[in-house]
Amino acid sequence: xxxxxxxxxxxxxxxxxxxxxxxxxxxxxxxxxxxxxxxxxxxxxxxxxxxxxxxxxxxxxxxxxxxxxxxxxxxxxxxxxxxxxxxxxxxxxxxxxxxxxxxxxxxxxxxxxxxxxxxxxxxxxxxxxxxxxxxxxxxxxxxxxxxxxxxxxxxxxxxxxxxxxxxxxxxxxxxxxxxxxxxxxxxxxxxxxxxxxxxxxxxxxxxxx
Numbered sequence: 001x002x003x004x005x006x007x008x009x010x011x012x013x014x015x016x017x018x019x020x021x022x023x024x025x026x027x028x029x030x031x032x033x034x035x036x037x038x039x040x041x042x043x044x045x046x047x048x049x050x051x052x053x054x055x056x057x058x059x060x061x062x063x064x065x066x067x068x069x070x071x072x073x074x075x076x077x078x079x080x081x082x083x084x085x086x087x088x089x090x091x092x093x094x095x096x097x098x099x100x101x102x103x104x105x106x107x108x109x110x111x112x113x114x115x116x117x118x119x120x121x122x123x124x125x126x127x128x129x130x131x132x133x134x135x136x137x138x139x140x141x142x143x144x145x146x147x148x149x150x151x152x153x154x155x156x157x158x159x160x161x162x163x164x165x166x167x168x169x170x171x172x173x174x175x176x177x178x179x180x181x182x183x184x185x186x187x188x189x190x191x192x193x194x195x196x197x198x199x200x201x202x203x204x205x206x207x208x209x
Contacts (some may be wrong), residue, residue: 023154031140034065034133047143057134058099060142063185064089064132065113068125077119079112086113094124104128116193138176141183156190165191 031043040062041052059066070084071077078085089095093107108124111117152207156164168176168191173184180187 031136033136035136035139037129037132037134039126040134040139043139043141054102054129055099058095061185062134062138062142063095064098064105064134064204065132066107066127079115079117081114087111088113090118105132135184138183138185139141141181144181161190
């Protein structure tokens with residue numbers, strides 16, 4: 001059994017595959033709000049009957065998230081979040097490296113999820129593979145019925161986009177994704193922010209006071 005398979009299956013199944021275990025059944029049917037690579041792959045394998053790994057998650061358009069612990073050396077990175085903050089990988093170079101290498105991530109640019117601020121770091125922040133997370137609604141979206149063939153697929157008409165925009169304005173991103181059956185990433189693509197693009201914050205171009 002390879003390393004990926006060991007990440008996917010619970011310890012009790014690895015030790016006694018002939019007996020099975022309640023833990024394994026629960027793990028395959030429950031998907032946390034912020035799922036680890038192993039949890040996402042196990043859930044998808046149970047739902048689709050196909051093999052899943054980190055590379056395939058990324059290939060399907062999922063973006064990894066991670067938790068950034070507070071550091072007194074660079075407090076400006078966290079704003080008022082002294083407990084630390086959630087961040088989303090955004091630089092395709094970091095994501096592609098992660099997909100090909102399949103080892104711990106090296107994050108050189110990310111987005112703070114609580115305020116959308118882009119942060120750039122050099123030489124990068126190492127993030128263990130076990131600490132990467134995928135949003136539940138994004139994982140679930142991979143099990144949606146495939147779109148019809150070209151020419152018959154449902155289009156995002158101006159009216160549908162207006163409906164999506166109005167609903168998103170009054171509800172959370174998670175609720176909007178569930179309502180329209182699409183991922184948060186797809187919503188960001190359909191409803192790009194109208195705010196001017198800010199230059200990413202860099203700990204090397206800003207003086208820490």
